[in-house]
Amino acid sequence: MTRMIGLGAAALMASTSLASAETVRWARAGDSLTLDPHAQNEGPTHTLAHQIYEPLILRDMTGELQPALATDWAVSEEDPNVWVFNLRDGVTFHDGSEFTAEDVVFSFERAQSETSAMKELLNSIVEVRAVDDHTVEFVTDGPNPILPANFTNLFVMDKGWTEENGVTAVQDIAAGETTYAATHANGTGPYVLESREPDVRTVLTQNEDYWGQGEFPLDVTRIEYTPIQNAATRVAALLSGEVDFIQDVPTQDIARVEGTEGLTVKTAPQNRVIFFGMNSGAEDIEGDDVDGANPLADPRVRQAMNMAINRDAIRQVVMRGQSEPAGMIAPPFVNGWTEALDALPEGDLDQARALMDEAGYGDGFSIQLDCPNDRYVNDEAICQAVVGMLGQIGVNVNLNAQSKAQHFPLIQNKTTDFFMLGWGVPTYDSEYVFNFLVHTPTDDRGSWNATGYSNPEVDAMIESLASETDLDVRSQTVADIWDTVQDETLYLPVHNQVLNWGETDSIDYPSVDPDDQPMFKYFTID
């Protein structure tokens, strides 16, 4: 009899654990490149890392800063150059070892090392020191009011584990290295790595000892992640019920998925703006048919081109409604964005033609447009549409569309005069945009500024942002820089991309993440 009861109880337990085991089969286009959290600064790699590892602070799926391994943080009262972070108590790594300040110091030093891909986000940090087991201080080379925003993808590793496995250094691909940390993981995060075959399948199971048990939904107990590159196959896998959740639903398939019973598509603006850059700084450019002059150097030409781009038409025809036309090169979440700046340029084709006439290009000119064809949503089609639109004001555009691996070196080497670029702002602050796209190219700033634009006054203003502690003054400087950028028509903004995630009706989450990073601890399942 006792034995019977025992069996019955065991059966009951088995059935409850089955009922509560909620697996989410998840597919997106690309796979994580490495499990080493400091070796690649790239979307899909960070997304997988966020399930296993944790940063001190993270952005939740609505884009808000939330405490993770740190509970609170503030600038030191004694020294404006020091940020003090208090760490969470009672956190353990997946292998059971305790999380302490020593791990944070070690991880930040690792992320600052020569071969780390994350070091640029930390270049204002002079020293990281542990005050006690649960307090860490970050010393910067000057006051840095927005430092914490740079930490949202900086994951903390266990110092002991990395020492045991000989991975205290970030893997160096250039040295032909392959390391234990690239294929194994030991984080503090909500999910534990069960198995991984790169490009094929990665399985994660819930961390029973996670500090956030009870605090987050944690309905998902098991994640099966499969990259499916081909968009049609990815949608087919969702429609046939072989996966439960996909990222990157192609625009032409949204209606099909929505129309299928039991499936939903959720949409939200992405943290990525698409725009065109022009070489306005050079005396003469090679890609045009004008001798001895650079038509793009004339602000009236740039204004005319800005007016000629019909963003609503691109939205309706090329993007099937899946974009948000933009008037500035920063998405709406970014500090410094205003509705007035983001307003679409006024003026019509007649005004644009008049401006061209005034600038002395009434008969037009021709120029080459460099465009990627495998990087952004419908990138080549957008460029083709723009070719037609600029043709209406006499700018005869030759389109050169090629793969991203060939396109981006043109911007890197500044050998393009007219190019498409997309930009995300991981820090959610305008300074990031200015540093890379507006500042004169120098050793540590302006690396993506291929416009030839160089204005010492603006450069000084940008540099002042890094250490300005008075937030009102800082906001005013940001606004002033934006005014200059807009007055100069330095870039031609097109739109903000929109993200589409598709899933079975039972899956829900707070919001489509603007950085395209699902975090499964926030998911709920009915």
Add this chain to the structure above:
Amino acid sequence: MLSYILRRILQSVIVLLVVGLVAFSMFRFVGDPIEQLLGQERTQADVDRLREALGLNEPFVVQYLGFLGRAIQGDFGISYRQARPVAEILLERAPATLELALVSGIIAVVLGIALGVFTAIRREGFAANAIMTVSLIGVSLPTFLIGVLLIWFFGIGIEIPVPWGDGTISTKLFPTFGRGEVVDLGWWTTGLLTESGRASLVLPAITLGLYQMTLIMRLVRSEMLEVLRQDYIRFARARGLKARVVNFRHALKNTLVPVITIIGLQLGAIIAFAIITETVFQWPGVGLLFINAVQFVDIPVMAAYLMLVSVMFVVINLIVDLLYVTVDPRLRIDGGTA
């Protein structure tokens, strides 16, 4: 015979070296791996350091010689994309591609020859004409489209009304992507031992083999028709031999020389076409690996893959040449000097 084989092997080595040289001279046109390796926040100093460390500033001939020197010692380098040894990745991926190629090759050869013979013998029949018409789809539709159509029809499925049971049957029979569950034998992973593995193999194998099947079938048919008109076939019939003996012993055997050439070359094509099929079905083989490598400009993987494919083609051609000798006795006489 031996000197013939040795000479062919020597020729093959030269072919391999040339393929490698051409491949390396073209990698620069694929793009710059640095862009993929460093994130958005990289500085010019990082770019310069990495270019130097990876040897990308060297002329392509120097890069190629370096690759050859290491490859001879069995070291194909580290994948830029996966940061793992290339040889390890290729060995891990090869079983998936070879199983797929093998199964679709068998489908293509068996069905192709059988249907070819059938349509030649029953030239006027309705079934033969129907098969010939349908086979046009196989030769004219691109692999990509066939794959997507099969996925829509047999992966997602449609409901067909029938007058029995629940009133409808679904055509959803096979998985849409991946390899299903695989059994790891240590040195080989196979999907043939599990039900989901076999189910996953069906659609990609048909997609990959359909073109080859129709090609072999049409070739066998036209060769058969040619042979069946020959005098010796008429005499064989006149001697009162059974139709089976005439068709298979005399006619089919004499159509096989061109068919073997085509099958040999197509075996290479099956592995080359596997790139497209593998992309459509997310089949984790070397073709998908190669596509990813091209997009990422993963030079070590591209180089190793291209060398592997050329070794394969060279070996297949050698085997085909040797098979000729077996099938056609006339070649044996001067086989030692040809």
